[in-house]
Amino acid sequence: MISVPPIPALGAIPGWGILRADHRTYALDLRVTRGERAGALSLERCAAGRMRDVYPVARHDIEVRTGRMGAGALVCLLMAVRSALADADPRCLRLLYAVPADDLGRLAAAESAAFRRVVDVDLGGEEHCLTVWEPASVTRRDQGLHLIPEG
Incomplete structure (x- = not known):
């Protein structure tokens, strides 16, 4: 098992305002x-957490979970969390957000907040669409990687 830094x-x-916070070693x-x-x-x-067994994760990756809220509020919250975590943990290069497979509104909201759908996973007996946000520095790739030098 990899060593996991505290959240x-x-x-x-x-x-957003914060009314209450319950801070544990690996979760908030x-x-x-x-x-x-x-x-x-x-x-x-x-x-x-629960993602370690369903997706290849790195030690600084963070799963984001939200309660039910309107699509507009969800987009704003996901974008604000991205910003807050960039300041709090610059080494976190991947945020995961699992959406119940039948919740197309929440999936659209996640995609509007720049999370991309990567895979369907089983979490606790329910199918979820796993979405991921990574900064441009991670997703940017060399456009010439497909070229193989002759020689």
């Missing part, structure tokens, strides 16, 4: 607010 504490999430559960609406947000190191 970082978030000082702030841009555009938050109650967040935006205006008069409140929602649940959980962050967990993938290598210490």
